[in-house]
Amino acid sequence: DIQMTQSPSSVSVSVGDSVTMTCRASQNIGNWLAWYQQKPGKAPKLLIYSASSLHTGVSLSVSGSGFGTDFTLTINNLQPEDVATYYCQQSNSFPPTFGGGTKVEIK
Amino acid sequence: EVRLEESGGDLVQPGGSLRLACVASGFTFSSYWMHWVRQVPGKGLVWVSRIHGDSVSTAYADSVRGRFTVSRDNAKNTIYLQMNNLRVEDTAVYYCARDRENYDTLDYWGQGTLVSVSS
Numbered sequence: 001d002i003q004m005t006q007s008p009s010s011v012s013v014s015v016g017d018s019v020t021m022t023c024r025a026s027q028n029i030g031n032w033l034a035w036y037q038q039k040p041g042k043a044p045k046l047l048i049y050s051a052s053s054l055h056t057g058v059s060l061s062v063s064g065s066g067f068g069t070d071f072t073l074t075i076n077n078l079q080p081e082d083v084a085t086y087y088c089q090q091s092n093s094f095p096p097t098f099g100g101g102t103k104v105e106i107k
Numbered sequence: 108e109v110r111l112e113e114s115g116g117d118l119v120q121p122g123g124s125l126r127l128a129c130v131a132s133g134f135t136f137s138s139y140w141m142h143w144v145r146q147v148p149g150k151g152l153v154w155v156s157r158i159h160g161d162s163v164s165t166a167y168a169d170s171v172r173g174r175f176t177v178s179r180d181n182a183k184n185t186i187y188l189q190m191n192n193l194r195v196e197d198t199a200v201y202y203c204a205r206d207r208e209n210y211d212t213l214d215y216w217g218q219g220t221l222v223s224v225s226s
C-alpha cells in the first residue's frame with residue numbers, strides 16, 4: 001500500500017494568516033491526490049481533487065499544488081471556521097490511503 | 108442537493124454481526140461508485156470498501172476482506188455493509204461516501220454511524 005505522510009501533525013495559526021501543510025506519498029502518485037477537511041464532530045468534506053482542482057463551493061482561499069510524491073495545501077486568510085483536521089488521500093493505486101492528518105488551530 | 112444518510116450502528120459483542128445502510132438522494136445513484144470509510148474516534152480515516160454502480164465489482168481493505176460484504180440496491184438508492192465476525196478493532200464511526208468520478212476520490216460523505224464492538 002502507498003503510505004501518505006502529512007506534516008506537521010498540528011499547527012497553530014493567527015486569524016488572517018496563511019497556513020501551508022504538506023503531504024508526501026511513499027511512491028509516485030502523479031496528481032491523484034485529494035484533500036479533505038474534517039471539522040470536530042463532523043464528516044469529512046472534499047476540498048481539492050487532482051492535487052490542485054477546487055471542489056464545488058470551496059473557498060478560493062484554499063489551494064493545492066504538487067505532483068509525484070510531494071503535495072501542499074495552503075489556506076490563506078485563515079478564519080475561525082477553518083479550524084479542522086485536514087487529510088490527504090491518494091487514489092493512484094489500490095487501496096486508496098489517507099494521511100494521518102494535520103490539525104489546524106487558532107493561535 | 109446530494110445527501111447520504113447512514114444507519115445501523117450499534118453496540119455488538121465480538122463475533123457478532125451488524126448491517127449498516129446508507130440511503131442516498133440528490134443524484135443518479137446507479138451511476139456512481141460508493142465507498143465505506145471508517146474512523147476510530149480521535150484517529151484518522153481508513154478506507155474500508157467500494158462497490159461499483161452496477162454491483163459487479165466490489166473491493167475491500169485487507170483488514171475486513173472475508174468478514175464484510177458491501178452491496179447495493181439501486182432501486183432503493185441504498186448501499187449496505189454487512190459486517191460479520193466483528194472484532195474489537197472494528198469499533199469506529201463508519202461513513203458512506205460517493206465517488207466523484209469513479210476514481211476513488213470521495214466528493215460527498217454521510218454523517219456517519221457508530222459501531223462499537225465490546226463484550
